[in-house]
Amino acid sequence: MTFALHCVFLNGTVGVGKTSTADALAHLLTAKDLPHAVIDLDWLRFAWPAPTDDPFNRRIELANLSAVIPNFRSAGARLLVLAGVIEGTLQRAEYERVLGHPLLVVRLEATSATVQDRLRGRHDPGDPSLGWHLDRATELQAILTHVDVDDAVISTEEKDPHGVASAVLGLIDEKWCTSHIRPAAGAEVNQALT
Numbered sequence: 092m093t094f095a096l097h098c099v100f101l102n103g104t105v106g107v108g109k110t111s112t113a114d115a116l117a118h119l120l121t122a123k124d125l126p127h128a129v130i131d132l133d134w135l136r137f138a139w140p141a142p143t144d145d146p147f148n149r150r151i152e153l154a155n156l157s158a159v160i161p162n163f164r165s166a167g168a169r170l171l172v173l174a175g176v177i178e179g180t181l182q183r184a185e186y187e188r189v190l191g192h193p194l195l196v197v198r199l200e201a202t203s204a205t206v207q208d209r210l211r212g213r214h215d216p217g218d219p220s221l222g223w224h225l226d227r228a229t230e231l232q233a234i235l236t237h238v239d240v241d242d243a244v245i246s247t248e249e250k251d252p253h254g255v256a257s258a259v260l261g262l263i264d265e266k267w268c269t270s271h272i273r274p275a276a277g278a279e280v281n282q283a284l285t
Contacts, residue, residue, distance in 0.1 A: 095169075095192065096160070096163075096164060096168065096169065096170075096171055096190065096191070096192050097169065097170045097171070097192070097195075097263070097266075097267050098170075098171045098173065098186075098190050098192050098193070098194050098195065099170070099171070099172050099173070099194070099195045099196075099197060099259065099262075099263055100173045100174075100175065100177060100186065100194045100195065100196045100197065101113055101116075101172065101173065101174045101175070101197055101199060101259070102175070102176060102177050102196050102197065102198040102199070102235065102240070102241060103176070103198050103199035103200060103231075103235065103247075104176070104200075104206060104227075104228045104231035104232045104235060105206075105210065105224050105227055105228045105231065106201075106206040106207070106209040106210040106213070106224065106228050107199045107200060107201050107206055107209075107228075107247055108199055108201070108209070108247040108252060108255060109131075109174040109175070109199055110131050110133075110174050111252035111255075112174070112199060112247070112252050112255045112256050112259065113129050113131065113172050113173075113174040113256075114129070114252065115251075115252035115253045115255070115256035116129070116172055116256040116259055116260060117129045117172065118253075118256075119253075119256050119257065119260050120170065120172075120260070123260075123269060125169065125170055125269055126167045126168055126169045126170070127168055127169065127170040127171065127172060128163040128166070128168040128170075128171050128172070129171075129172045129173075129174070130156070130159070130171070130172070130173050130174070131174045131175075132152055132156070132173055132174060132175030132176075133174075133175070135151070135152045135155040135156055135159075136148035136149065136151050136152035136155070138151055149182075149185075152175075153185060153186075153189050156186075156189050156190075157189045160189070160190060160191075170263070171190070173186070173194075176231065176235075177196060177238075177240050178231070178234050178235070178238060178240075179234075179238050179240060180238070180239070180240055182240070183196065183240045194242075195242055195243075195262065195263065195266050195267075196240055196241045196242050196243075197241065197242065197243045197244070197245060197259055197262060198235060198240075198241040198243070198244045198245070199244075199245055199246075199247050199255065200232075200235075200244055200245070200246055200247065200248075201246065201247045201248045202248060203228070203229060203232060205247075205248055206228045206232070207225055207228065210224050210225055210228060211225075242262075243262050245258045245259065245262075
């Protein structure tokens with residue numbers, strides 16, 4: 092029996108807390124016995140050099156995502172948590188096409204000052220990429236505020252990742268009722284990956 096794969100996408104600028112929230116959400120889902128997988132999309136596109144016509148390696152990210160989804164399904168995942176950036180409706184449609192399912196897109200947001208403080212905290216002062224990340228954070232915040240791709244927006248301002256993840260879990264439960272995500276009692280998970 093094939094189950095629906097529910098997909099939640101944590102959207103937001105660099106430094107807003109997507110990865111930390113995804114990690115905290117994984118702990119909450121495990122505690123609720125909900126079969127899931129978490130993918131930080133940055134790692135699916137992390138290759139250098141990037142093509143000049145695809146500076147953020149979106150094509151390789153989507154190809155890699157397409158390749159890993161069957162493995163997670165085979166391992167029993169019923170909920171997929173993605174952490175990344177969706178900058179417009181066409182990108183959202185690309186993800187939904189690759190996943191074969193609609194997304195619940197939750198944008199995480201924080202003030203520019205908070206994001207910049209977080210970025211400065213995770214980069215050494217002499218790190219040449221710090222300036223790029225600070226500029227990209229500002230650019231992305233402007234883009235994400237004006238595109239209409241999010242189903243919900245949650246502030247990460249003055250909240251720890253567990254608190255943000257709890258709010259995301261509430262949205263997941265509201266949309267899909269997490270009791271329907273659990274496998275049926277006695278359902279076997281195919282652990283054989285081919």
